Structures are given as structure tokens and as C-alpha cells.
Amino acid sequence: MERQAEINLIKEILSYEADKSTDMQSHCSSIAVDCYTRDDQFEQEQQLFKEMPIIVGHGSQVPEAGDYFTRDICQVPIIVLRQKDGSLKAFINVCKHRGGRLARKSSGQGLRTLVCQYHAWTYETNGKLRGVPHRDGFSDMPDRCKSLTELPLCERFGFIWLRLSPITVEDQDGGFENTLNQLLGDTIIGDLEGYQMDSHVVFDPKDFHRPINWKLAVDTFMENYHVRKTHKETIDFMFLDTVGSYKQFGLQQRNLYPKKTMTGLREKDESEWHIREHGNFLYLLFPNTLLLIEPDHINVSIVYPDGIGHTQLINFTLLPEKPSEKGIAYFRKNNEILYRALEEDFSMALDVQQGLHSGACEEFLHGRFEQGLRYFHENIDQLLAKR
Ligand code: FES
Ligand SMILES: [Fe+2]
Structure with missing residues (x-):
């Protein structure tokens, strides 16, 4: 990420925090509940998965x-x-x-x-x-x-x-990589290159299977409004409540979930502002990969639909180098909390899944600061509408 962009983002968060506000849309929005339950929608989404580059x-x-x-x-x-x-x-x-x-x-x-x-x-x-x-x-x-x-x-x-469909002539000689580059766009490519994940190693991989629609799994990552209640026992103490920045780059999204320590930067010279120490970036690499950028490691969660009401989630941590014994103990402890928080999210998503057919809600509301959800669902709808 460019240095100026990093400083601007910190300034953005500090001003929200000072105003007791956050990044907000002018209106709240909603989605039809049956987007999680309609077979025809799911068929099309599954088709989308077979047409796009996805991480495996x-x-x-x-x-x-x-x-x-x-x-x-x-x-x-x-x-x-x-x-x-x-x-x-x-x-x-x-x-x-x-x-x-x-x-x-x-x-x-x-x-x-x-x-x-x-x-x-x-x-x-x-x-x-x-x-x-x-x-x-x-x-x-x-x-x-x-x-x-x-x-x-x-x-x-x-x-x-x-891509989950057979290779074609257009895919050859770098064609597939070009398609991927176009989908990601320059800003996201620049960010991802900056994290140097090609020299990282995989740590503590885990596969999950849960009886929830795949979009409910993605939804849990896309806002920080739930952290105060859902993650009260695990990670809430670290974060500012419902303060964040939500940017969209084509289909890709980059959310910033600031930690309480970010407010301490007001007292420091800008030359000492390092965003990664004071907030987690959450990238959605559309449609299904979530990267959570932490100070000394990166958590990767990849969500695959496995039937309309079932999700497979592959999770692993990327470390900059193979950890020492001490490092293993440190990152294991870290991941214990991560996986506990993930289970807290699954538990909420399962509650939602179980009420989808109840008839209680025709629509789900996305608050003005839940635009991460809004972007994700709008992007799916727009892609399906073009088909
Ligand atoms: S199905 Fe593979 S050898 Fe017959
Ligand atoms: Fe969560």
C-alpha cells in the first residue's frame, strides 16, 4: 500500500472516532431473504464459481x-x-x-x-x-x-x-493470469504484492464443513458491527466499536477494522504511523476468499458452496517464515483465539440459516455502516443479472 494511502486511512479513522461516527452510506439497504434459499439463484452462483478464478x-x-x-x-x-x-x-x-x-x-x-x-x-x-x-x-x-x-x-x-472449467485456448500463454489481473485491478494487485505472500509459509490449516449457505459464511467477515456482542469473550476488547473504512475496487473489497490503539497515533508523529499494527485489513477477493491482515501474520479463509445449505471453509495462516518452536507456540495460541472467534461467527450464521425458512423476515437490513455486505450482495446480483 502506498505510504500516503496508509496515512490517509489512519486520518480517516481518527476523524470518525473523534466525531463518534464511521464510514456510512446515505441510506440503509436490504436484500431479499430468499437470496439464500432459492434454488435457481444457487444454481447460478455455482455457475459463477465455475467461471471465475478462485484460490484453492x-x-x-x-x-x-x-x-x-x-x-x-x-x-x-x-x-x-x-x-x-x-x-x-x-x-x-x-x-x-x-x-x-x-x-x-x-x-x-x-x-x-x-x-x-x-x-x-x-x-x-x-x-x-x-x-x-x-x-x-x-x-x-x-x-x-x-x-x-x-x-x-x-x-x-x-x-x-x-478455474473449475476446462482450459481453453484463451487461457494459454498467460491468458488466464491476465483475466485474474483484470479482475483484481491495480490497487488490489499493489496491496497484495506488498504483503509478499509468495515467500510466506502455510501454518495450522483447518477445513470446516457447516450447514449454512456460503454467503452467510462470507457475510460474517464483511462488517465489524457484530464484534461487540458476538465476540465479547474473544476479540472485542481490541477493537473500536463499529468504526471502520470500506472501500470497493471493482468486485474486490478492502475493509479496515481499527484497533483501539489507533487512537494513540494522534500523539505520535506521522512518520511513526504504521497501520498494520493498529488495525486489521479484511480483503474480500471476490467471490469467496477473505484475507485478514494482522501485524505479523495473515489469515486466509476460503469459502466454497457445497450445496445450497452447506459450506466448506478452508482456513490457513500465512507466516513470513517457517516458525521456530517458540514461534509455533506463539502462533498456536494466537490461532486458538482466531478459531474460537470463527466458531462464534459460525454459531451466529447457523442461527440465521435456521430461521431463513421461518417467514419472519422478507428482507435482511444492511445498516448504513454495513456497506461491506451491501457491496458483496450487489456485486453478485449484478453478475447474475448479466447472465
Ligand atoms: S474408470 Fe478408470 S480405469 Fe476404468
Ligand atoms: Fe466475526
Whole structure:
């Protein structure tokens, strides 16, 4: 982030705090409750997930040739595999014979070939079909069955981005990365480059499955109005109550949740103002990745729909370097609080999910300072309307 932008943001927060105010819209807004429950809406959202670059992990999780991980995302089983030349490839983890699953473990190392569990068709790590038992029986098979279905992929800011639909000519020679760059825009790219996440390492990854709509999971990150009550026992003591800054850059969002210590900067010279020590940035990389920028680490939460009323959430922490034993203890303690706070959020989202069909509300209100929610839902609606 540019130095002047950092100083301006701190000034913005200090002026809100002085006026007992915050970043606010002129009016409150609302969304129809059935945006969480309508099958047709969910079908379209799921389609959106298959058309956009999404993050599936971090490059440090598969550092060596033959390292891989698998996931099922939006009902697409994928395998991400480090190649001999250091590049990464992603395939649909499904055999071209009759749809058997190839890799069954969630991750592994030293993979030389992919062998289908059903009739033992064997593929190279680059996806090419190598071995077919009793090959004579398939002597006239079509060429399209001779390699796995590849997905477009790139590594950017340390993250592994892919699209859950087959690679096309336009994706090749940097095309997919260009699409991603256009979606992110210059400001967000500048911010993400500044965090140097490509040299970070993954710490304490956890997967969650919860019976809530995926947007309810994202919603919990998008405002800090709930912190006073929901996180009373965990993190509330650190933060200013319902004071924040909410910026939108195309589809991307950057919220700033200031800590109480930010007010102490009034007494300090601007040269000593460092925003990361006094507030957490929360980025929504549309549609489903949340980055929480803390002073000495970054928390990554990736939300995937798994049916209309079910969500898979992948969470991990990025550390600037491999932690020492002391570091491990320190960050574990930190994450205990983080994961407790996450459970507090899930608990609220579950309450909301259970009332969605009750008929009590036709609409949910977004307060003038809950514009983070408003932007997120408006962006989804606008994209779906264009389809
Ligand atoms: S389904 Fe894979 S070998 Fe038959
Ligand atoms: Fe929360």
C-alpha cells in the first residue's frame, strides 16, 4: 500500500472516532431473504464459481515435483500437482475410462503416475494417458480420452488460482493470469504484492464443513458491527466499536477494522504511523476468499458452496517464515483465539440459516455502516443479472 494511502486511512479513522461516527452510506439497504434459499439463484452462483478464478491453496503446500493435493470444490474433484519443471498443473481428478477417481488421498508427495483405482488406467503427472490394461479393447478410442481434463491455473501472490472449467485456448500463454489481473485491478494487485505472500509459509490449516449457505459464511467477515456482542469473550476488547473504512475496487473489497490503539497515533508523529499494527485489513477477493491482515501474520479463509445449505471453509495462516518452536507456540495460541472467534461467527450464521425458512423476515437490513455486505450482495446480483 502506498505510504500516503496508509496515512490517509489512519486520518480517516481518527476523524470518525473523534466525531463518534464511521464510514456510512446515505441510506440503509436490504436484500431479499430468499437470496439464500432459492434454488435457481444457487444454481447460478455455482455457475459463477465455475467461471471465475478462485484460490484453492498456497504454493508452499506443494513445493517439490510430485507434491499434490486434492479437493472437491463445487462438486468438481480436482488434483493440483507440481510438475518436474516446477510449474503447477490442475486436473479434474476423474478417469477418462468410466469416471473413476484417480488420487484418493487429500495430499501426498513423490507422485510419479496417477493410477485409477477402478481398472488401473495410468496417467503421467502431466495428464497424458500412459497405460491401459488390455489396450486392444480400446484400440479406436477417441483422442480426447487420452489425457485428463486440465483446468487453467496460475500462481500469483503465492496463491494457487484456478478455474473449475476446462482450459481453453484463451487461457494459454498467460491468458488466464491476465483475466485474474483484470479482475483484481491495480490497487488490489499493489496491496497484495506488498504483503509478499509468495515467500510466506502455510501454518495450522483447518477445513470446516457447516450447514449454512456460503454467503452467510462470507457475510460474517464483511462488517465489524457484530464484534461487540458476538465476540465479547474473544476479540472485542481490541477493537473500536463499529468504526471502520470500506472501500470497493471493482468486485474486490478492502475493509479496515481499527484497533483501539489507533487512537494513540494522534500523539505520535506521522512518520511513526504504521497501520498494520493498529488495525486489521479484511480483503474480500471476490467471490469467496477473505484475507485478514494482522501485524505479523495473515489469515486466509476460503469459502466454497457445497450445496445450497452447506459450506466448506478452508482456513490457513500465512507466516513470513517457517516458525521456530517458540514461534509455533506463539502462533498456536494466537490461532486458538482466531478459531474460537470463527466458531462464534459460525454459531451466529447457523442461527440465521435456521430461521431463513421461518417467514419472519422478507428482507435482511444492511445498516448504513454495513456497506461491506451491501457491496458483496450487489456485486453478485449484478453478475447474475448479466447472465
Ligand atoms: S474408470 Fe478408470 S480405469 Fe476404468
Ligand atoms: Fe466475526
